[in-house]
Amino acid sequence: MDRDSVAVSGVGAVSPAGLGVPALWRAVEDRRVLTGPVTRYDLTGYPTQRAAEVPPGAIAALDSLVPPHESLAARYLAAAALEALGDAGLPAQRRRRRLGLFVGTVMGTRPLLDRAIGRGPLGVADRAWARPDELLTAVRQVVTVDGPAVLLAPGCSAGNEAIAAGAAAVASGEVDVAVCGGADELSLEVFAFFTSMRALAADTIRPFDAGRRGTMPGEGAAVLVLERAERVAARGRAPLAHVLASASAADAHNLTQPHPDGVGLIATIQTCLDRARVEPDDIDWVCAHGTGTPANDAVEARAVAKALGGRRRPVLSSVKGQLGHAEGAAAVLEAVVGVRALAHGLVPGNVTLLDPDPECAGVDLVEPAGRRGPVRRVLNQAYGFGGAVCTVLLGKGTPDAR
Amino acid sequence: MPASVAVRGVGLRLSEVDDLDSLARRLSAAPAPAAVRRFAAPDTVLAPVERGVYGPVEPRVPARAGARGLRGTPHESLLALASAASSVDGARGPEAAHEPARQDTRAPDDTTAVVWASSTAGLPEYATACAEASTLDPGFVAPALGPASAYNGPAATVSIRLGLAGPNLTLTGGATAGISAVAEAMRLIVAGDASAALVGASATVTRWSLTAANDHLTPAEGAACLALDLAGGPGIQLRGCHRTDLVQATARVIQAAARPETRPDGLVVSTSDTALVDALASSQPFPVWHVERALGDLGAAGGLLAVVGAAALCAAAGGTFVAPGERDPKRPTKILALAVEPCGSTASMEVSSS
Numbered sequence: 001m002d003r004d005s006v007a008v009s010g011v012g013a014v015s016p017a018g019l020g021v022p023a024l025w026r027a028v029e030d031r032r033v034l035t036g037p038v039t040r041y042d043l044t045g046y047p048t049q050r051a052a053e054v055p056p057g058a059i060a061a062l063d064s065l066v067p068p069h070e071s072l073a074a075r076y077l078a079a080a081a082l083e084a085l086g087d088a089g090l091p092a093q094r095r096r097r098r099l100g101l102f103v104g105t106v107m108g109t110r111p112l113l114d115r116a117i118g119r120g121p122l123g124v125a126d127r128a129w130a131r132p133d134e135l136l137t138a139v140r141q142v143v144t145v146d147g148p149a150v151l152l153a154p155g156c157s158a159g160n161e162a163i164a165a166g167a168a169a170v171a172s173g174e175v176d177v178a179v180c181g182g183a184d185e186l187s188l189e190v191f192a193f194f195t196s197m198r199a200l201a202a203d204t205i206r207p208f209d210a211g212r213r214g215t216m217p218g219e220g221a222a223v224l225v226l227e228r229a230e231r232v233a234a235r236g237r238a239p240l241a242h243v244l245a246s247a248s249a250a251d252a253h254n255l256t257q258p259h260p261d262g263v264g265l266i267a268t269i270q271t272c273l274d275r276a277r278v279e280p281d282d283i284d285w286v287c288a289h290g291t292g293t294p295a296n297d298a299v300e301a302r303a304v305a306k307a308l309g310g311r312r313r314p315v316l317s318s319v320k321g322q323l324g325h326a327e328g329a330a331a332v333l334e335a336v337v338g339v340r341a342l343a344h345g346l347v348p349g350n351v352t353l354l355d356p357d358p359e360c361a362g363v364d365l366v367e368p369a370g371r372r373g374p375v376r377r378v379l380n381q382a383y384g385f386g387g388a389v390c391t392v393l394l395g396k397g398t399p400d401a402r
Numbered sequence: 403m404p405a406s407v408a409v410r411g412v413g414l415r416l417s418e419v420d421d422l423d424s425l426a427r428r429l430s431a432a433p434a435p436a437a438v439r440r441f442a443a444p445d446t447v448l449a450p451v452e453r454g455v456y457g458p459v460e461p462r463v464p465a466r467a468g469a470r471g472l473r474g475t476p477h478e479s480l481l482a483l484a485s486a487a488s489s490v491d492g493a494r495g496p497e498a499a500h501e502p503a504r505q506d507t508r509a510p511d512d513t514t515a516v517v518w519a520s521s522t523a524g525l526p527e528y529a530t531a532c533a534e535a536s537t538l539d540p541g542f543v544a545p546a547l548g549p550a551s552a553y554n555g556p557a558a559t560v561s562i563r564l565g566l567a568g569p570n571l572t573l574t575g576g577a578t579a580g581i582s583a584v585a586e587a588m589r590l591i592v593a594g595d596a597s598a599a600l601v602g603a604s605a606t607v608t609r610w611s612l613t614a615a616n617d618h619l620t621p622a623e624g625a626a627c628l629a630l631d632l633a634g635g636p637g638i639q640l641r642g643c644h645r646t647d648l649v650q651a652t653a654r655v656i657q658a659a660a661r662p663e664t665r666p667d668g669l670v671v672s673t674s675d676t677a678l679v680d681a682l683a684s685s686q687p688f689p690v691w692h693v694e695r696a697l698g699d700l701g702a703a704g705g706l707l708a709v710v711g712a713a714a715l716c717a718a719a720g721g722t723f724v725a726p727g728e729r730d731p732k733r734p735t736k737i738l739a740l741a742v743e744p745c746g747s748t749a750s751m752e753v754s755s756s
Contacts, residue, residue: 148645153553193548248569386558
């Protein structure tokens with residue numbers, strides 16, 4: 001491993017499993033399905049009423065961790081950033097180092113407007129919903145940012161784009177520390193239009209299942225702290241993982257439908273392999289976008305099978321069956337799960353899979369129990385409405401890393 | 403990040419601005435009077451307001467982007483598409499404007515990146531979906547509103563309509579997003595993800611955006627797009643992006659101004675803080691232009707307009723950008739574009755003609 005490579009030195013997460021990466025990883029290991037009835041909004045009359053919420057107790061616990069802000073996503077992000085910097089052994093507030101903030105989101109602070117949705121004319125409370133920069137307000141209060149503060153909103157590839165941008169800033173020397181995050185909160189607006197598009201599952205998200213009926217919104221935030229590996233070593237710590245490569249492309253096809261051949265996804269996977277100089281068989285886990293919609297999963301499975309055609313079928317699973325689709329936070333939450341998978345030697349399973357879709361036969365769908373064994377490289381892929389695709393390849397940290 | 407990228411074409415859709423020459427003039431002139439318009443948000447408690455704004459701006463989508471299938475496309479996405487298509491036509495010369503629009507559905511092989519900055523994209527669609535969710539039965543929100551209610555409508559529309567399969571990024575937030583967009587595009591070009599880049603920014607004014615508008619600035623709508631590729635030959639070049647806090651950025655400007663060899667010929671600033679611009683203007687030995695004073699408040703697009711404005715001033719000073727080598731530059735010109743947000747986040751970029 002190149003000593004100058006970009007290392008993951010800390011991770012943080014706020015998820016439907018609660019506060020912290022340990023809660024998230026425990027839920028993954030325990031195969032808990034975290035989707036359930038929505039409590040934050042009144043969904044009376046909606047044909048489906050389930051999503052993956054950050055539990056009320058966890059939200060209440062944020063009060064003692066981060067400054068107040070109307071936007072839950074802003075507070076999730078601040079909490080995840082503090083956890084990740086603490087995990088990396090870095091003080092959150094110190095000048096004279098170059099720290100950059102790279103954050104992906106889909107809706108940012110806009111869901112503040114959702115709270116006015118009721119019966120009759122829409123009320124309008126504060127104005128932070130019309131100010132995207134407000135998403136970074138809480139994290140800026142607790143973390144000293146003296147480098148770039150970049151808010152990326154390219155659709156659901158957002159989290160991976162934040163990792164890619166931060167990793168590049170570390171590699172180029174623009175920053176010493178990149179705080180790469182993703183954040184979104186449950187949006188009734190998203191729930192309403194997903195309902196109109198008939199994209200929501202009524203009971204369970206079943207990625208890659210022949211009987212999959214749709215996805216469900218999720219929420220949360222996750223952060224990877226990235227630094228040069230030598231900088232981590234100089235503090236006497238071991239990297240948790242490495243960012244081996246990233247690649248971005250677009251389908252240039254349709255606002256809501258993936259390209260039927262998954263051209264953007266295939267291009268980014270191949271570029272990641274080329275950049276990291278690894279073969280398809282070297283990928284131990286493909287952490288799929290896997291939303292559970294009929295439109296997505298077959299296209300994704302075919303594209304992965306094509307891009308990673310080796311001696312064996314690519315090993316693939318989606319954690320969205322457990323976590324829901326946290327939009328801008330999704331890819332970073334999945335990257336955090338990937339970092340833990342590398343450390344613990346566990347490929348998470350497709351927990352809700354009952355009847356594998358024959359159209360997904362080109363990939364090796366991980367059984368619900370998951371698989372124990374060496375995990376050296378994880379390919380994390382993300383894309384969404386608009387056609388933007390970003391794929392990140394993570395590699396194992398040193399053996400003594402947690 | 404590469405040492406520099408070259409500006410190959412510019413597309414502008416701004417109020418009372420047609421080209422780089424008129425943009426350079428507008429930056430230096432006294433602020434234009436703003437037309438008072440009425441803004442309403444039906445099915446909400448928001449009362450209609452009347453406000454002086456720069457706009458409306460007609461998209462005038464060039465033939466390259468095709469005319470069919472654009473009905474229902476949000477206004478901001480149309481402005482973005484129009485400016486992007488114009489920047490491509492500018493980069494390829496006048497005959498390119500007559501190239502047929504993309505018709506086929508095969509995988510596009512053009513790996514040009516689209517990197518866009520906007521604070522307002524999707525906002526009216528998001529708010530309208532909320533209003534519909536509030537007034538209609540569940541499941542009756544117009545399905546087309548949802549996917550258009552995120553920030554990435556402009557970048558997605560440009561990529562899909564022009565067949566650009568390179569990276570597709572959208573930046574949002576404040577004015578630094580417009581300069582960061584150029585920085586991220588440079589990164590994607592040098593990494594090999596993109597062969598070239600269309601870097602643009604846009605803004606629209608609606609009853610919704612006015613709820614968060616600065617009282618002391620004139621809200622504006624419009625779009626601008628730069629066609630960029632790796633530097634080579636004479637023309638307008640972009641280099642030296644620095645993203646930091648206000649303290650370090652100010653120190654950098656003062657240090658650069660102190661020595662003739664590093665001193666820029668001017669500074670174009672995008673910020674809502676007029677006092678900061680006044681302070682910079684009073685203490686520097688070079689002219690300082692203020693994007694928001696001349697063009698109005700365009701949110702995240704302000705940062706990119708600082709870069710485009712600097713390019714316009716360089717071009718006006720004798721540089722050339724459309725057809726490298728066609729016209730001898732009179733003298734090299736170097737202008738610094740600077741974006742400063744209220745939180746202190748700053749981004750700067752050097753724009754020069756050679």
